[in-house]
Amino acid sequence: xxxxxxxxxxxxxxxxxxxxxxxxxxxxxxxxxxxxxxxxxxxxxxxxxxxxxxxxxxxxxxxxxxxxxxxxxxxxxxxxxxxxxxxxxxxxxxxxxxxxxxxxxxxxxxxxxxxxxxxxxxxxxxxxxxxxxxxxxxxxxxxxxxxxxxxxxxxxxxxxxxxxxxxxxxxxxxxxxxxxxxxxxxxxxxxxxxxxxxxxxxxxxxxxxxxxxxxxxxxxxxxxxxxxxxxxxxxxxxxxxxxxxxxxxxxxxxxxxxxxxxxxxxxxxxxxxxxxxxxxxxxxxxxxxxxxxxxxxxxxxxxxxxxxxxxxxxxxxxxxxxxxxxxxxxxxxxxxxxxxxxxxxxxxxxxxxxxxxxxxxxxxxxxxxxxxxxxxxxxxxxxxxxxxxxxxxxxxxxxxxxxxxxxxxxxxxxxxxx
Amino acid sequence: xxxxxxxxxxxxxxxxxxxxxxxxxxxxxxxxxxxxxxxxxxxxxxxxxxxxxxxxxxxxxxxxxxxxxxxxxxxxxxxxxxxxxxxxxxxxxxxxxxxxxxxxxxxxxxxxxxxxxxxxxxxxxxxxxxxxxxxxxxxxxxxxxxxxxxxxxxxxxxxxxxxxxxxxxxxxxxxxxxxxxxxxxxxxxxxxxxxxxxxxxxxxxxxxxxxxxxxxxxxxxxxxxxxxxxxxxxxxxxxxxxxxxxxxxxxxxxxxxxxxxxxxxxxxxxxxxxx
Ligand code: SF4
Numbered sequence: 050x051x052x053x054x055x056x057x058x059x060x061x062x063x064x065x066x067x068x069x070x071x072x073x074x075x076x077x078x079x080x081x082x083x084x085x086x087x088x089x090x091x092x093x094x095x096x097x098x099x100x101x102x103x104x105x106x107x108x109x110x111x112x113x114x115x116x117x118x119x120x121x122x123x124x125x126x127x128x129x130x131x132x133x134x135x136x137x138x139x140x141x142x143x144x145x146x147x148x149x150x151x152x153x154x155x156x157x158x159x160x161x162x163x164x165x166x167x168x169x170x171x172x173x174x175x176x177x178x179x180x181x182x183x184x185x186x187x188x189x190x191x192x193x194x195x196x197x198x199x200x201x202x203x204x205x206x207x208x209x210x211x212x213x214x215x216x217x218x219x220x221x222x223x224x225x226x227x228x229x230x231x232x233x234x235x236x237x238x239x240x241x242x243x244x245x246x247x248x249x250x251x252x253x254x255x256x257x258x259x260x261x262x263x264x265x266x267x268x269x270x271x272x273x274x275x276x277x278x279x280x281x282x283x284x285x286x287x288x289x290x291x292x293x294x295x296x297x298x299x300x301x302x303x304x305x306x307x308x309x310x311x312x313x314x315x316x317x318x319x320x321x322x323x324x325x326x327x328x329x330x331x332x333x334x335x336x337x338x339x340x341x342x343x344x345x346x347x348x349x350x351x352x353x354x355x356x357x358x359x360x361x362x363x364x365x366x367x368x369x370x371x372x373x374x375x376x377x378x379x380x381x382x383x384x385x386x387x388x389x390x391x392x393x394x395x396x397x398x399x400x401x402x403x404x405x406x407x408x409x410x411x412x413x414x415x416x417x418x419x420x421x422x423x424x425x426x427x428x429x430x431x432x433x434x435x436x437x438x439x440x441x442x443x444x445x446x447x448x449x450x451x452x453x454x455x456x457x458x459x460x461x462x463x464x465x466x467x
Numbered sequence: 468x469x470x471x472x473x474x475x476x477x478x479x480x481x482x483x484x485x486x487x488x489x490x491x492x493x494x495x496x497x498x499x500x501x502x503x504x505x506x507x508x509x510x511x512x513x514x515x516x517x518x519x520x521x522x523x524x525x526x527x528x529x530x531x532x533x534x535x536x537x538x539x540x541x542x543x544x545x546x547x548x549x550x551x552x553x554x555x556x557x558x559x560x561x562x563x564x565x566x567x568x569x570x571x572x573x574x575x576x577x578x579x580x581x582x583x584x585x586x587x588x589x590x591x592x593x594x595x596x597x598x599x600x601x602x603x604x605x606x607x608x609x610x611x612x613x614x615x616x617x618x619x620x621x622x623x624x625x626x627x628x629x630x631x632x633x634x635x636x637x638x639x640x641x642x643x644x645x646x647x648x649x650x651x652x653x654x655x656x657x658x659x660x661x662x663x664x665x666x667x668x669x670x671x672x673x674x675x676x677x678x679x680x681x682x683x684x685x686x687x688x689x690x691x692x693x694x695x696x697x698x699x700x701x702x703x704x705x706x707x708x709x710x711x712x713x714x715x716x717x718x719x720x721x722x723x724x725x726x727x728x729x730x731x732x733x734x735x736x737x738x739x740x741x742x
Contacts, residue, residue: 265564
């Protein structure tokens with residue numbers, strides 16, 4: 050009883066210590082998480098009939114979420130690679146946050162996948178009856194996705210361990226300190242393994258999975274696999290900057306030095322150029338080479354709700370990100386840099402929406418219209434509630450664990466001054 | 468043993484269908500027969516068309532595509548559409564759009580060319596549904612239910628699917644298995660299209676549907692598939708000249724369905740092309 054009272058008092062005091070804005074944010078997130086639980090149970094127990102997906106529109110919001118989360122979470126492998134393999138030490142203050150975001154992105158990708166499949170209880174079939182085909186490479190892109198995603202998720206989990214070990218309560222013990230220290234030292238191995246794995250599943254889930262559908266003019270193109278990898282390195286890095294920057298704003302302190310942000314922003318900007326060029330080639334080759342193979346024209350495959358405006362927007366976002374992140378003047382100003390990374394993230398979100406929404410809406414028969422899709426309340430709550438849970442976990446890490454070693458050092462320094 | 472297998476494969480059939488759209492009246496009997504044979508769920512309210520499960524859909528097509536056709540020139544046709552049993556470019560090494568994509572091997576192509584689907588293996592990811600250009604794969608969005616006394620008339624040879632799985636037309640492969648076993652018991656190792664006929668074909672009152680072996684040049688279906696009246700759904704590559712066709716096939720597979728449609732009406736054939 051005494052402990053209960055203590056815990057309750059602790060919670061009340063914590064709550065009171067938060068600013069008004071944080072309290073409101075937490076209430077909104079809590080509401081979404083509650084909705085996630087209620088509607089999640091409904092979907093798991095009563096099925097996907099409660100979504101607006103149907104036999105014409107097989108994939109919806111959750112798959113956009115999956116594609117987006119994996120591509121944006123892909124910033125973790127790029128950042129890790131640049132830090133540990135290229136030895137760009139400026140990224141050190143960002144790495145913990147990056148690994149955590151990567152982990153959360155992959156975690157919720159798997160969560161959304163479980164919601165999205167009709168038989169969640171059979172999800173393990175992906176491991177026990179994989180479609181490997183005769184050779185070494187898996188036959189189904191989805192088999193590849195399931196395995197690769199799982200392995201990379203484990204890698205991210207291992208990469209995550211040193212963060213809680215660095216907490217001052219645990220770090221006191223020499224053994225734990227040593228484990229954390231050596232894990233950190235050996236992290237380049239994980240970074241290399243992660244990059245290797247990421248190349249495959251970024252390519253397959255983001256592009257290859259769609260590019261192999263030879264029956265569908267809106268998706269088929271053999272190079273889509275590679276486009277998705279470039280996309281993930283370009284947009285993912287922007288996303289990592291955005292999250293850490295937001296955390297700093299919320300916590301009202303410098304969690305990551307501007308220098309680190311700019312260093313990664315430059316990488317993002319350069320990759321965005323590669324993405325723009327590749328994407329332009331993609332559109333060109335679709336229009337001149339691949340869609341005509343179906344006796345259709347590229348422009349005619351666009352229509353309904355999801356018109357060509359989506360493609361235009363995607364290019365505008367990419368261009369915006371390039372201009373801001375590549376030109377030093379804009380990149381070095383905090384405000385514009387943030388616009389740049391938002392633009393970069395939006396370009397990726399747009400591309401994924403095009404893949405799923407536009408792709409699913411294209412009619413298969415000349416006498417049928419474009420199909421529309423309007424997510425139900427269940428889909429919204431599972432989607433937003435899932436993201437809200439991820440945000441809450443991130444906030445918890447940021448508050449209680451050494452997620453931003455730079456900020457901690459800084460804060461301790463201030464204490465000493467005082 | 469190995470020898471026996473070789474002998475069996477020498478007898479391989481390639482089941483196909485030819486549907487004469489000029490004979491089809493759109494009565495829907497094929498659909499009813501299919502639904503009854505394959506335990507298609509029957510909900511009290513089946514008005515949610517896009518979430519309904521039907522293996523065979525009778526599609527209505529008119530020449531009024533741009534709202535331009537005027538009375539009395541408006542024309543209508545009905546197209547019974549089931550799984551087209553695609554083969555990919557090379558029927559000897561079949562590669563339908565939907566088979567290689569399945570992450571859990573719930574679907575495969577038999578050595579008679581029929582594309583199977585195992586309900587109880589399916590995890591419901593719907594990747595095959597997205598891959599199918601003929602909208603032939605259906606998902607059980609709701610738990611299959613059978614209104615009233617329909618439960619008593621379920622077909623014991625076809626398993627009732629669970630909610631959240633993909634189902635599709637298999638050319639009534641359970642009939643093939645049943646009839647094959649019957650013939651084997653009599654010592655006959657091969658069966659023909661008379662012994663094995665899918666439910667829709669048996670149900671058609673106008674004789675618009677013909678089923679048979681496309682490997683046998685003497686079969687009626689082979690003969691019909693080669694006539695000038697034959698075409699395949701939205702498969703305009705058939706109308707291209709050989710050189711262009713070869714070039715296109717080098718770039719990608721084509722579904723190459725084993726269901727042929729027949730019509731003498733030019734407008735209907737024109738409808739197969741996207742404008
Ligand atoms: S029609 Fe669809 S389900 Fe049938 S074989 Fe072709 S792709 Fe597969």
